[in-house]
Amino acid sequence: MIDNLWFIAVALGPVLLGAAFVYSMMRRRRLTRSEEVGQDAAIQDLYEKPSRRT
Secondary structure (H helix, E strand, O other): OHHHHHHHHHHHHHHHHHHHHHHHHHHOOOOOHHHHHHHHHHHHHHHHOOOOOO
16 A cells, blocks of 8 residues: 555656646746836846945
């Protein structure tokens, strides 16, 4: 009985993990052009801002 349980865990574990990965990749939303521009501007702002840590 315990051998069957381990077999199921080892066989179904990677399948479930792969299914979760595929599901998350399908649900990922692409940024619109205006969101990309805003993101780029915010990143550029962060690079230009001087660091306060010394």
